[in-house]
Amino acid sequence: MNPILRPQTLCFALVLAACGQRDPRYGLSMATLPPVAAGSALFYVQPALDRAVVVDTGTTDPTVRSVALGTGAALAVPRAAHAEALVLSRGERGSDGVDPAPASLAAVTATGTARRWTLDAPFTALSQSDDGRWALATFDPHAVSERLLFNPNELALVDLDAAPSATNPVVRTVRSFGGVPQRVVFSPAMVVAGERRVLAVVLSDAYVTLLDLAHPDRSEVTVRLTLPEDTRAIAPSQVLFDVENATIYLRADASNDLYVMRLVQVTPASATSEDFRPALNQLAAGTHPSDMALTGTAAARRVLVVSPGSQDARLLDTVANTSTVLPLSAPANHILLFGADATAPATTALLYGTNGVASAVSFVALTDLAARRSLNVETLQLGRTIGDALPLPERKVVLFSHPSGTTGSLSLLDLSQRTAAPIYSEASLGGARFDGDRQTVWVAPDGLQRLGYIDLDGFRPGEVRLDAAATDVVALGGAARRVAALHAGAEGWFTLIDGAQPTRAHARSVRGFLLEGLLDEGAQ
């Protein structure tokens, strides 16, 4: 028989002739952004599907909800101090057959609701105030723009506690001296010029911009950190706020100076001008200062700086412009202040160096430091260089990891006893997480079907066997102490572990939630 006339061939021809159109939604990628944990829920954002899948683990059986988002989700982060996720969507620039869509910011709750603010530009970075009220959308200078033209100094300030309106968000372009915003830091509420307000400090290459969130209609205040003829990009990187004295301390990665900005009241030049201006002071802080911390009371504020380049620490009195140099036996690039308990004022500083620069740490007693100098410094040898550190001052513990060939080992530094307990580990500290009440530290070694943990009460380590390798571990909030070990898998998969009873018998697998309602989606 002629092959063309075979019954099966004829059937296929009829099939092709009668083909219906497949719903294009099923061809879209199910890939997710890195999952976000907020409260008792996990948020999986699927950019191609313009949705977030929310898995609330606060119930006996996890509840799965799907929430519609704006087009082109690019970033998902937990909202500070809230059980919500913030999702920044870049919108759609439009193409043949595809309508343009605006960029947006959405706050998604664990109960599956979302509030959305439309943004004027496809921002790629998001900063938040500590209380989670304010969000500032900016352009990440390292991200791909995907737009023909864009202004990297444009930003949008969103009041997350207020509904979208003509004045929320506030969109503006900050003054530039050729640089672009690199990072944004929010101040705590502090009294400036007699008024309590929150400032957003935008860090650019060689200057900072102060935005007054209490008066977003006012002009921003821009502070150059270098002389106009100086073309260096000093890269401001750390900001501390002295709330009582309305002062901002600034450290830059490529500068040996510390910048102190005291915010003083002035008479505004116009209705849109600010009623304060920064009085700038510049102090020498050793070679390559890498961390700083505020000490003392409001009346006698000092700033402690560590400078690994000069292997010292300095106590700076920014009012008297004096400095006390403390030579260190071991170079340090981090400072951790701690007191007798979590609520007591800090009385001691731990100075330590990560990334292999030191194998010892220094304890510095802050009391009468300017007079006693090196007498207040005690060095503790760990015997191995420090790779990374997880400080936990409220539990008086710092967990150090030590590079050791392909595997690593850990040290638990007891800040009270000033002892270091070694813990042998097959895994590095990378990706280690504390659980909600910071009682246990969890490690999900890459490629291993096990989750390690250390109970910080007794420094007891343990492990839980999993059904698949974990890609990350996240702490979940809510009534119970739980963590979720995340697994790869387009269907959505994590293992829920009881932090109070970290055994396999008290673990359960939650899998397939990204497929929930899959067959009903085509009709949407």
Added chain:
Amino acid sequence: MNTFVAVCAGVLLGAGTAGAQARIDAPWRVGISLGARFHADSSVDAFASGRSQFASGLSLSRDVATFRERGTVAVDLDWSMETLDGGFGQAFHTRLSAHALTAGLSVRWHVARWFEPYARASVGAGYSDLALTPQASSNASALAGDAWTLLGTAGAGVQLTTGTFLRRARFVFAVEAGGVFAMSQTMRVAPDAAHPGSTPADALPVGATTLGGLNLGGGYFKMLVGLRF
């Protein structure tokens, strides 16, 4: 399933007795069918690149009565299946096998000895099982699930019959088209323990995932080649 088959077999055996009383020439017909299914519901899109799929099946029927000299009533038992291979989400290979077992009643009209238009209706059960296999290489097992549903069909066609050979045997060829009316199947999937290299034997408890409603209703077209005797 076994109950359903037993009921259908009973119908056919009962029909065989009735047919013998009616003295119908060559009352039995067996055949295989090839054809296409046209799905109306978008839920099928998750498992195939198009709404139309190749289908095949087996049929056994028995003439049970005649009326007005030219009319014949027949009962039948029909099994058909289709397999949908596809994928979705750029993440899963999918395989959906859908079976339908129906008991039908048809009425043929003898326009000529060799040419008989007919109408047919049937009711029965549908069974679907599916497997979702991750495309990415991982140690994750496939997800699998199955579900039953009730369905019915209504259609019309023509049957062509050859001359007799081997005393009373005849070849038969039929073409039929119609509609399938199915209740939605709620598909739930869970890790497939039978998948090689999958989850350990003592895997942690995991609940099933509800994919939603799968509806295999739509249209059909089939060609049947068989033997009457």
